[in-house]
Structure formats: structure tokens, C-alpha cells
Amino acid sequence: MRKLTLMTLIALMAGVALVALAEGLPENITIKECADKKTPVEFPHKAHVDLKIDCVTCHHTSEGLTAANFAEMKVATCGSCHIAPEKAETPKCSESSKKTNPYHISCIGCHADAVAKNAESTAPTKCTACHPKAEG
Template sequence: MKLKTLFFTLTLVGIACVFLAGSIQAGTQVADVIKMENPAYSEHTKGIVEFSHKKHAAEYGAACGDCHHDDKGQPLADLKEGDDVQACITCHKIPGEVPKDVKKEWKTKKLKKDETNKLAREYHAEALHDNCIGCHKTWNKENKSKAAPTSCTKCHPKTK
């Protein structure tokens, strides 16, 4: 009788391990296309960008750390597809772009460019634009091309 109980218990443990290992391996499902719509914005002034995660990773060879970074702006080099990541708004907390009056204030204070860049990245849209457009400009320069979009209307569809 003890042998049957032991066998049954080990079988259940084995089945549980298979399911647990499968869920650990699976990680977080990454959507092929990510709609860059954030509830932090009461309204959007431009069309919502539909970011093709699959295309950037598979076709363009972008590594996770090319977009995802730590709190010091350093690439998350060990990140792999399916790992949990924080939403950009978690750190870049202020929705939108830097208001013009704030930019004027920074000029009045004669802040250095690296200081203003750091302050600007607290704004969600500024951080996203800096990340995406910066990468696209670098890619275009390295490839002597203009294929990677750098203007608003190339990524933001017209709103109806």
C-alpha cells in the first residue's frame, strides 16, 4: 500500500513539475504589434503608433536592450523576449511633451544640454520620441538610408 501511495505522490509531483517548468519557460507573451496607447493621456493629439515588436526584433535584428533600459538609461542586455518589463510610464511619469513655458524656464536658468535632456526624459512622450527617433536616425546614418522614419506622420497615423 505504501508503494502505491509513494508512486501516486511521485506521479503528481512529476506532473506538477512539467506544468511549472512550462509556465516558467513561457514567460510573458509579447504581442507582435503593440498599440502605444496609454491611459495616462486624457486625449491624444496625434494618431496612436502601432509598434511592430516582431518586425523590429525578427526582421531588423533589434535586441531587447536597444529599447528597454534601466533607471540609468543603460540597456537591459540580459533581457530576453518574454521577460517581464515595466511600462515606460512607470519611470517617465509625466504624460506628454515638455510644455513651452517649461522649456523657456530652462533657458532662463541656462541649464546645460545634458541637464535639460535628463529633465525632458521625465516626460513620457519625450522619452519615447528620444528613444525611437534617436535609434531611427542612427540606423539611417549607419545604413546611408532614410528608410527608418523620423517624422511625426510616418509613425503617427492621421486621426479621422
């Protein structure tokens, strides 16, 4: 009986901790790096956190990054590292082919793996799923 009570208490505390940790994380992130060629991409950050995808999967230079320490750590944007030193801005999409674009490599690769492992996965793999046609 005491063991069951202790296990229940631990489970409740873990649940409360997870909710508290998620408070500092953004719900969605708008990716505008390719806005010169495509509509900005609305990235569902919280959905990826809820799937328990390790932070380092995307924030590969942020070793030790967790939902718990997200608010305290400086999380770099892609452009803060992946930028040509002689340029003052992130390269335009026209300078990066579909095959070398980091978002395409990371996102489509991961989504294709998810769909291959689970046919019922809703991970988008088509261009217009992330790049809707511009209105107007």
C-alpha cells in the same frame, strides 16, 4: 562528413528555437501615452525583434531580458517607472516637449542613425510616419 552533419543539425535546432522563442512576443504594441495630442502609435515590435535589436535598447531596466525569457519576466511599461510620484498617471504629452519625450529621443535617434548608416533603411524619421492624421 560527420562535422557537416553536426553543423547542419545545430543550425536546424537554432532555427527551431528562434521560432519557438518568438511565440511569446507581441507582434505590435499600441503606444497610447501621447493620445491626448497625437494619434496612438502602432509600434511594430516583431520587426524590431527580427532586426535583432537588443531588448535592453528599449527595455533599459530589464537587464537580462531576451526573447527566450520574455514570457517569464515582468516587462515594465515606460509609465510604470517614468511617472511623477505625486501623480496617478503618466504625464500628458503637453507636459513633455518634443525634445524631451522619451519616445522621440529613443526612436528618432535610433532611426536617424539607421538611415545615416544605410541610405536604403526604411526606418521612419518623419512625424506622420508614426503619427498618422486622425480620421474624421
